[in-house]
């Protein structure tokens with residue numbers, strides 16, 4: 475198969491990690507239960523916390539709305555690293571040397587924690603130690619990587635500047651961090667869940683938490699029963715409800731990844747570019763076949779624009795620079811970018827006593843989420859933690875603004891905010907959707923691949939913005955705060971916590 479240029483989709487929709495792992499089958503909660511700690515969300519943050527708490531002697535109940543690892547973590551690139559592009563230059567500028575040092579220490583410690591858990595629990599997740607590079611292709615970027623390399627080394631990180639970068643295309647130089655890693659994130663989370671289950675701790679899937687009430691005990695209301703627990707951790711990537719006001723302290727950011735088969739063995743290194751458009755590169759052996767993953771095209775959720783073209787540009791890069799002849803998989807996912815560059819781990823709000831949160835993992839959650847989980851494990855176990863102040867969820871942060879995440883990639887957008895619903899006749903191709911007005915109501919209509927037209931309310935169940943159809947991922951995306959819904963209206967990404975309700979039973983003539 476040949477890779478076409480921009481504008482044409484190819485490859486299977488969905489993450490290579492989810493496609494290459496078995497599906498878990500933990501039961502849904504169907505009764506009221508008690509545990510020492512309730513953890514909502516079975517991503518890297520929630521499951522790392524759950525296992526660490528269990529090891530510290532607590533019983534844990536993990537409540538997952540979908541299946542283990544099917545959230546952002548199942549759609550990650552898979553780098554386990556403390557080199558976050560040029561994070562240290564940015565953190566020193568914004569917060570000073572001590573904060574940057576602690577951020578680095580927390581992320582380095584997270585790599586070690588993850589490696590020890592993989593070994594101790596015998597988790598088969600393709601964990602590999604690799605070097606990680608941030609590379610430069612222009613004079614200006616070269617100066618920046620040189621500065622980052624020196625700064626990170628002074629902060630005690632395993633950093634050096636090099637012009638010897640093992641990429642198959644020429645670059646000018648890079649920051650290199652040694653002793654970093656990569657993993658099959660879904661298999662890792664499935665291993666964590668296996669280790670959590672048992673001895674009084676339990677994992678529940680297909681159980682959506684509907685509300686959390688602080689108190690003694692804390693109560694988590696779910697679709698199938700309540701969980702009473704001394705402490706509760708909300709690890710849903712984006713907290714649901716409006717407690718903590720994280721919408722004003724984070725910006726949801728989306729990125730895209732394609733994966734295609736490669737010739738030769740995987741490289742012992744992972745890469746990210748400084749120059750824009752940012753490209754992230756990882757190679758991996760997945761179920762016996764070698765793949766290159768290329769990520770990028772990141773943008774604030776309100777600026778999706780031509781999502782089909784975004785995949786096309788990644789495919790063109792993979793072909794031209796890395797010799798990838800075909801795209802096997804393509805997917806996109808989102809993460810919460812904290813406006814001051816530091817993740818959040820701590821009590822959900824200044825008034826909270828027993829409800830904790832993890833969010834704002836800034837697209838580096840395999841390590842930031844692991845570190846955050848260890849901070850909360852210490853807090854709940856009554857132990858101090860040296861990183862807690864830097865990750866403090868109740869610190870004063872500036873409100874989200876257009877340049878709040880300026881150190882991160884943001885590719886241009888041609889989106890202009892909420893689109894107006896269409897009126898009059900609409901003809902949809904199979905697999906396509908749009909928003910129309912029916913009796914004054916914004917209605918999301920989608921034609922499935924069998925030609926059947928389905929309708930949903932187009933009003934986002936978070937705060938009422940109008941969703942938009944994303945043709946590349948076949949999802950309904952909300953431009954306001956980043957909620958996403960499957961074609962059938964099922965919520966797949968918060969802050970919304972309820973599905974899109976059904977639309978009118980009868981659509982007007984001319985909608986087909």
Ligand SMILES: Cc1cc2nc3c(=O)[nH]c(=O)nc-3n(C[C@H](O)[C@H](O)[C@H](O)COP(=O)(O)OP(=O)(O)OC[C@H]3O[C@@H](n4cnc5c(N)ncnc54)[C@H](O)[C@@H]3O)c2cc1C
Nearest residue numbers: 515517518519539545546547551552553683837838839840
């Ligand atoms: C494209 C992309 C590539 C990335 N690559 C990397 C990388 O290489 N390395 C890295 O370190 N980081 C990377 N990241 C970031 C990293 O993947 C995330 O920070 C991390 O996976 C987030 O983990 P989480 O536990 O917060 O969220 P999730 O993995 O989303 O887990 C949250 C879980 O909560 C569940 N949930 C939500 N609401 C409810 C509810 N009401 N009740 C019950 N359950 C609920 C969800 O179903 C989900 O399973 C990347 C991010 C993006 C966008």
Ligand code: FES
Nearest residue numbers: 934936937952955
């Ligand atoms: S995500 Fe907030 S209104 Fe849709």
